[in-house]
Amino acid sequence: MYLIHVLVVLSVTWLVDGQPGKCDQTPAQATVLEPAEDKGIFHLEIQNALIKDDKTYYTPDQTYVLTIYTTIPSRPFRWFMITAEDPDVDKNVFEFSHKNIDVGTLKTLDIDKSRYSETCSSSIENADNSDKTSVEIHWVSPKHSMKNQTVRIRAMVAENNEVWYTGDNLTVVLHKNTEKSPDSPPYLPVKVCNLCSEARYEVIFTGKWSRVAHPRHYPSKPDENGYSHMVGASHAYNYTLWQQGASASEGLQMLAEETDGYLMERAIIADMAERTGTRTLIRGKRRHHPFMSEPSHSLFRVDRFHHLFSIAVGMRPSPDWFLGTSKFELCTKDGWLEESEIPLYPWDAGTMDGVSYESRKTVSTPKDNVGRVEVGSFNKDSPFYQMNLNDLKPFAMLKVRRIDVFPLIGADCSEDEEIETEKEDEAEQETEDQNEEDDEEDPEEPVAAESRIIPKPICPIGEWAPWSPCSTSDGNCGTGFRTRTRERVDRNLFYDYQDNPQAQPLSSNCEGDPDAKLIEYRNCFVDCY
Structure with missing residues (x-):
């Protein structure tokens, strides 16, 4: 009976999912x-x-x-x-x-x-x-x-x-190996940035995809190769443009499959907010053969609420592959990051099946999450057949450099933390008072003026600026969109820094109306000649 019991235990163990005992x-x-x-x-x-x-x-x-x-x-x-x-x-x-x-x-x-x-x-x-x-x-x-x-x-x-x-x-x-991959940002994202200033940055995308660097199954018609516009945003901690392991948005899907950033740009603009979401739309020029190695530039602003940035660049031809970085942290304990450069390797949006640049596209069913393109693939049609990431040459380099820092004169950046501290102190004091039978405090004693929290007035909204020129998805002609902006009088939150790079934000002495719309967009069309 005992022998039968042991055999049953071993048999059950053998059938457990995963590693079934020592071989x-x-x-x-x-x-x-x-x-x-x-x-x-x-x-x-x-x-x-x-x-x-x-x-x-x-x-x-x-x-x-x-x-x-x-x-x-x-x-x-x-x-x-x-x-x-x-x-x-x-x-x-x-x-x-x-x-x-x-x-x-x-x-x-x-x-x-x-x-x-x-x-x-x-x-x-x-x-x-x-x-x-x-x-x-x-x-x-x-x-x-x-x-x-x-x-x-x-x-x-x-x-x-x-x-x-x-x-x-x-x-x-x-x-x-718990060390970061070579294309990881230098700092991990932080929830709270305590820098009492704003900064202006330049991001530079330089393509490295070529027949010399990536010879295996390089596209047969290189004249049709190209990168999409560089599309991204400076944003808050709680905002995600794209992320490994998450499902691709409609905007990322269009960018990766069609090298068209129109939907992604609209989503970034729609999520602009004073303390959450996005702050600046990042948009760099698209590059086609034979100019794919020429850099694509863009300027953007960050503050203590919007202290990260993310970008994505589509690749053509490919099933649904793209390059980019997600939640790149610029706020450090030593101040705004001065400069950094990372290599970029292809990501898979998970929306189309295909093993090579020119694979016939078929819809992924079910839809996969965003992940690394299958480096080390055992499919001989793959450009990454039996390859290690450490041996793969970068498809682009991404450089970010700080241009200016603007102190927020008159702004109390520690105000939120002080309020939280006061609340904690008050709660602790109430607990102590409950344990004391004799409370000598005069309930009629006035509260000190400096301890009162006086709400800030609402900022007035300025007039709408003129509509921007029509921007098309391919930079030439066809359907596109134009935008216009307006600003709170007391704070230049969404200023077009690319048109006026010398502009500096004023101090924030009032709160914004949360329902006020600061950016609008509408469709337009550019004639093709």
């Missing part, structure tokens, strides 16, 4: 059930992994080459097995949970020599009995969503049915 790598043909002493003849090696402080690190969602080889050519191996597993699998079945463990994916390259194991999960084994001096297997590391997952790659090689090996020389333990 027994004993060769099926072995007549000796214990491995021979590991004398360092056979090795397991991983390429492109980061080695630091005697530890090996992997970058999430990347492809790595695993090689099993012999150091003595006259000592080949006949059989092998390689397994990706969580090191905690060494614990017994009652201590180790197999559920939702991502150990990456092993990929077999030569179906004549290797195959996926039918006895062990996440394992590849020999497909024939020939002598081998080396075998290459690819491993795709766990997704970004996995938190600090450690993975052990364990191999077995057998010279014959009596001599087979495992051990340290055939085992690699990999830890998740």
